[in-house]
Amino acid sequence: MKTNIYIIAILFLIASWQMPAQAQFPSMGGSTQPKALPGTAGDQSPKGNAKITGSIVDSTQAKPIEFASIALYNKATGKAIDGTVADDKGKFTLSKLVAGNYEVLISFVGFRNKTIGNLTLTNGQSLDLGTVKLSANTKTLDEVTVVGQAALIEEKVDRMVYNAEKDITAKGGDATDILRKVPMLTVDLDGNVSLRGSQNIRVLINNKPSTIVASSVADALKQIPADQIKTVEVITSPSAKYDAEGSGGIINIITKKNSLQGLNLNIDSGVGNRGSTLSLNGNYRKGKTGFTLGGFGRGMYNTITKTNLDQTSRVGDVTTLTRQAGDGHMTGLFGQYNLGFDYDIAKNQSITAGVRYGVRNMNNQQDLITQLFTNGTLGSTSSRNVDSKNLSGTLDANVDYLHTFKPQQEWSMSTLYSRTDLTNNFDADLLNGTGELTGRQRNLNSNLNQEFTFQTDYQTPIKKNQLLEFGGKAIFREVNSDYKYLFAGPSGQFTTEVNNTLGELTYHQNIAAAYSSYTYTTKSRYTFKGGLRYEHTFIDASTREGGNLGVGDYGVLVPSINASKTIKGTTLKLGFNRRIQRPGLQQLNPNFNAANPQNITIGNPSLRPELTNNFELGVSKTIGKTFINATFFGRITNNAITQVSQPSDTIAGAIVSMYQNIGRQHAYGTNLFTNVAVTSKINVGVFLNAFYSSLTGQAMGLDKTSITMTNSGMNIGGGSFVNATFKNGWGAQAFGFMQGTQVQLQGRQGGFGFYTVGVKKEFNNKKASLGLAAENFLNNRFNIHTVLNSPLFSQVNDVYLYNRGVRLTFTLKIGKMTMDAPRKKAKSVNNDDVKSDGQQQSGGTPGGGQPR
Structure with a gap:
């Protein structure tokens, strides 16, 4: 413990050394x-x-x-x-x-x-x-227009910036619709986000974390209106200033900010056959004071799913074949409401405060018919009607202070309190082969995730070409999960099941961190950015049944190095960083989700963090009207967290999937992107993501002993988009994406596709607009076909998603604003340190679940 304290002290002492600051510091990046x-x-x-x-x-x-x-x-x-x-x-x-x-x-x-x-x-x-x-x-107006089109993608020393402001089809949608179009990102049909094939990422909103993102990235994205997103930053090689969490990288969603004087109100609405939205955002600014008040609501309906599951499990001499078919539908209500305040204390000082509340109410209903064959003979036929509820309320409150001494020299303090109350329950009616009700089952699982964060940062220029940054951060986190299984007959009261007593998880995770970062730009325009970050994690985890789990504290030293150089219009980037991925709430939660008793998932509170070394080389160039970017990367992960499946010893034919530290995972590949400004008003983009992955981990063998499993293969996805603007306020856009199968430790997850087209007409000097968008209109459904295998089981899971849709959108801007000089705002806390399961917390459809 003393050694760790000494390391933190040394980092602060090194960072506090400064050479005399002289002139202003030019940009280090792009x-x-x-x-x-x-x-x-x-x-x-x-x-x-x-x-x-x-x-x-x-x-x-x-x-x-x-x-x-x-x-x-x-x-x-x-x-x-x-x-x-x-x-x-x-x-x-x-x-x-x-x-x-x-x-x-x-x-x-x-x-x-x-x-x-x-x-x-x-x-x-x-x-x-x-x-x-x-x-x-x-x-030179034509030349400037071409450059502006190419700037749809901006390259900086440690990140790529995607400009989302001109997206037409996203009107009435959410952040998922935007992220699908960002190079290097993959978003599946459930909203799960991957960066270069890894879901181990952190998603920030205006540089701020949120406990709802820590619980489920997919659900959080559904609460962010697409037309409020300005840019998306993909940080593939984070500097030491960022938390060491997120082995795949960081995605920072920047929303539109208003620096105008006066009062305005924006109304955005949309209605479609599968969902409707309504958004109201107001801003008021006078002199040194500004207020923002906003609300966004989205309703989902007519979301139909069908599933087919065939799986074979072997326990001793008994082989059980499960054949299952399911029909269901989902409905959901999402909302986000925010109140913000900022005040310029003095010319060089400002304070910012805000409160944001998010709500999620998802309901999933599914009817399952299951047949069990024992050693080739039909043993039983049963039905199960399941109602799942995934409810949450999230509160984020922040206060931030910024003091700017001179250009590029500033000190900031940031605080954040974040709380999420999560309920993930299901009720099931159990029926026999003739449709007679034989019993009822109920799973109650309530979770509470609380965080308090304090962060301070200081940066100062050294001469004209150097920048020194250092700071410290403390996070105090507490996770609680109460879970119980209840059973009842066809009538009467629910009682606790004999084999599943009451359970509770209490998980305290406190983190102390310090960092120092140094940026140097040479006279020949080479840019180097390096840093060190040390994080120490203190854990106290226990369950009601098992007592203290013995998950020990750990520390990690995280280096990062980034370099860039522009040579005759060609920008080269080279980066290395080490990242740590801590398990998130859904990986830790020991409640087992048996909404589908043949396909059970369970968390593991004893998980250890995974460590990843990332390497990347990027090249970008503008040739005439064409912008080209190619990135080659390698990722080596130890203690990789993933789901491992095996047959149940107690439920005939059931497969149980648990999160485990499987061992080693390698990935090597490339991301290619090209953007062509065909004319000043027509823009075409094409992107390709391809990488080879290899996984090595432990699974159960035929003799119930642990065996080493390996799996490897290519993962390929890509797409294209076209943007066009015309006279009299008309515009059009089309987008299409295909993702191939993805390698898993025990098989391959099925691929999917998505496409959309839209048109928009602006009125009254762009103060109002009317849009129409259609998605997947040529396909009645998509089939995600997933195959898993091990010595003890095989599983084929087909999930059919019916997502053909059309929506009409309307936007109105009210109010008269005048331009105000831009002001530097207080910085906000960045918590980039919790692994998300990348899945909706509804756990997918009971008829086989979401693909793993």
Whole structure:
């Protein structure tokens, strides 16, 4: 314990060392940074104590122009003697200038150059040029348009940014509809998200975590309206500043923010044959104070499912064949409501606070008919009518403070309290072969997940080309799960089943972390970003029946290295990082879900974290009107968490799946993406995800002893999209995606497809719009065909999803707003440290469940 404390102390001491901060720090990341300016390389000119400051904005939109070039010329000689680039807020500083007469030349691609002459500096003077407006260069307008289309995908040193603002078909949808179109991501028909084939990811919303995401990513995405999403950041190589959690990477969803003065209200609604939405979002800002109030609701209906399950299990000399057919449907209500407040305490200080409440109410009804054959002879036929309920309420409350000392030098404190109450129950009526009610079964499972987080971060520039970041974080987490199985006859009261007594899990997980990160940009525009992060996890886990589970504390040192270089328009990126993946609530919950008693799932509170080493090499280039990105990656995971299935010893023909640390998992592959701006109004994109995976783990053999199993193979998926805008406010979009089968330890999970087309018409100067979208309109259903095998069982599971749909959307903007200068807001807490099961907590359909 003392050793771990010493390590944290050493990290803080190393991080607290600083070289004198001098000038502002240019951006460390993207491929859009300009070349070095004349006069900056030699540092041979005399140094004084005067300086020139200012900010650069677009004259038409009043938005800051980041990375604009500023050159300082001696008026007498006409020679450039100094220069710099604007930061991401358009601000710049030329410091240590001697007295004299100067001219300043400001330039940026797509804008007319602007010269400010007759500038006379005296010793010690600080000259503020104020806001400098650049106007668009009409002669290069076509070129700028092409670049803008290519910027649908932005490459930065540690992430890829997808611009989602122009999505037409997503109107009336949710975040799932957006993420399906992001390169490197795969979203199945249930909303489960994978990054390069791994569901071990963290999803953040505006850099904030939420306990509902920790419980189920798929359910959380359904509560985020698609038309409120601005960008999606795919962070494949997270720096030390991020939590070490998320072996596959981090997805950060950035929603639209309003920096306008005044009052406005946006109304978004949609109605379709399978779902309807209504969203109201209001903003009010006056002076230093701003308020936001919003609500989003979505209803799901007419969601029909059919399942077929054939599985064979072998226990001793008895072979049992299970044949099962199921018919069902799902309904759901999702809502999210938020209240936000921000206040500028001073010019360089701000405070932000917010409360967000999310609600989920999902109901799944299914009728199952099951036949059991023992050694080839039909033994029994039974029916089971199941009603499952998946209910939750999530509360997030945050208070954040930011103090900016000068450009790129800032200190922040962030706090977050998050709570999720989750209910996951089912009731089942048991019928014999003639349809007579013989008994009733009930599973009650309530969960509570609470977190409190405190985080502090500091960053400061060192000279003109270096940035130092360091900070610390503490997370206090408590998970509780109460579960019981009750049984009753055809009538009468429920009583506790003999073989399943009351159960309870109490799981405390506290995390202390410290990090230090350093970024360096050379004069030839190489960018290097490296860091170290140490996290120590303290665990106290116990169950009512078994007492303390003996899950020990553990610490991990996490290095990260990222590098990028742009050579003649080609950007190269190289990255390495180590990640840790802690088990999430659904992996830990020991309640076994027997809504379908032939296909049972159960959590494992004794799970250990998995550790992953990630390597990646990325190349991107714009050739004329075409943007190309290719990433090659490798992922090596130890103690990989996955489901392992085996026959039940007590229920004839049943297969029990439990989360286990299986051992080793390797993945090597590539992500390819190309975007073509066919014209200034038509954009076409194609993407491909392909990787080879190999899994090695332990399973039960014929003699009931553990055996080593391996499985490997290719995993391939891809798709394409087309965006088009026309005159008079018309626009259209089409998108299609196909995912092949996925390798599992004990078999392969079935593939699926998805496609959608839509049109939109804008009215009244874009203050209103009407849209129509259709999805999967040529297919009545999709079949997800999953095959699992081991020495003791075989399983073939077909899940048929009927998701042909059409929806009509309407948007209205009310209110008059005026532009306000953008302000830097207080940063928020990032909890990237809990593994999600990636599945809806309804546990899938009882007639075979969701594919694993």
